[in-house]
Amino acid sequence: MFELLLTAPQSLVEPVSEALMNELEALSVSVEDADADTEAEHALFGEPGMPPPRAGWDRSTLKALFQTEAQAEEAATLLLAQEWAQGLGVQALSAVVEQDWVRLTQSQFSPVAITPEFWIVPTWHEVPEEARAVIRLDPGLAFGTGTHPTTRMCLNWIAQQAPALSSSWHRVLDYGCGSGILAIGAGLHGGQHIDAVDIDPAAVESSALNAQANGVTLNVGLPDLAQGEYPLVLANILAIPLKLLAPVLCGHVAEGGHLVLAGILERQAAELQQAYAPWIALEVSNTDDGWILMTGQRRA
Template sequence: MSWKTIFIKTDNSSAELLSEALLEQGALSVDIHDAAAGTDQEQPLYGEPGLPAGEVWEKAEVSGMFEPDTDINVVLQSITKTLQLPGVPVFRVETIEAQDWVRLTQSQFNPICISSRLWIVPTWHQPPNPSAINLILDPGLAFGTGSHPTTQLCLVWMDQNLKPGETVLDYGCGSGILAIAALKLGAGRVIGVDIDPHAVRAGHANALLNACEPSSCLFATQYPVQSDESGKTEQVDVVVANILSNPLIMLAPILASAVRARGRIVLSGILEPQAKEVMTVYGQWFEMQVHAAQEDWVLLSGVKKTVQ
């Protein structure tokens, strides 16, 4: 079986209306994304704190998936009439063939050796080294299988540098792999934060798979601000953020405020040409350095200054 997917270029004033119109015409699913993604005009929108709710890319593209026998011309004519457009919008149609997505995904991921004592093991495999620290992982709908260099850089850093009993915040936790790894490597308490509810659910599920103590492992869609009697926000010993350079720059004040004095920050998801800009921004609060690199990606680490 296959599906027809129509892609329509639009702007931020019409994207929501177009997506609703596609649903009314029988679309099985719709999506709004940046029409300039992958180019110099790509616009970073991540739904993080400080951005207007519901903000859409200036140059957007709306896609709708339909049953294979759908007459796309009829759909376009109906949308043009309903939205009172001056003419049929610019579009393209692609055919998506059905696949066994579960088997396809599983075939791409095998156990990964991070170090002599640390392995990542997908749930559909047996641990190659039962005596090692094995992170049993089912990514589900969340990012984070451990196969990407940015994740591996973070895992190696934690394996070599995390101290017993430290508190760790994994911001942009995805599947929860870094938060769970920190706990199994000796952290006293970990917090995984992700704006995607699917990621939070995946984190909870993976924590259960790894027999993590619930009181020591928390997942949430926003950083849980806890204040003591003086009104001060709780701070952690280590913040790990494996995202991308643009959101890392935008989140710098939030992540910096989460780290205690002389605490540490670990940043990944950064391409080598972007490292200097990220270091400059975080240098307001931290003594930063390039800690390691893998392929075209770098990992930055820093110690929070006592006086800023």
């Protein structure tokens, strides 16, 4: 394969990217800040759930991959000849060293310890000797591989509370299940009749496959699958949708049941407490890298 590096002002990033992918046979196109690691660098990332502060970088580097050198050269020639492409520049054209991309990707994911005895282990890794409960989970399309603080805190709560509470978890709801990791974790720690719901069909499919791979039975589907009350309700989403879902989620918590919420930044704690106050008093149960876990119990 061959890589073509182009520099473009913000106004050309989208049309050039579309031309590369749709008309010039590029296998892929990625966009990076051309001023990265300099004083002119500007971050584009906003807070979770909020739009980015700006649409794009002033100058971007476009990296386009082609099957052959001739295709890359032709693409560069045709783009530079377009009147609308004023300001576009060619940085380099070079061969890409062949690598075992599967092995390289797998090397970036290692087993994750939730507790000393509860681990998340990719299928290509050996299970640690000390592990007593294991979720086998590979990176996929749906959110939730166990590496994010919000996921770890939810799973840790499940594992720590299970000895005292799992006998009451005859129904469990994972709302916004993503990969199904929280629902599976609850199933491995005594949860029964577990409903895992998400608005994303890809998440529904991913949860079903992951549950089957881990020998856990889940009822997986869209949000209307969730019916009635549950002694345990889990929701690892983001603060804004969690606020909007407050009456829905609290309506699913049985008397004396527990609500576990994640996807919340430390500075958002008061907002969530206020949103849920009419039904359940939330408290911060754990913190990790700026994220918090909030839990509450519905009065019996």
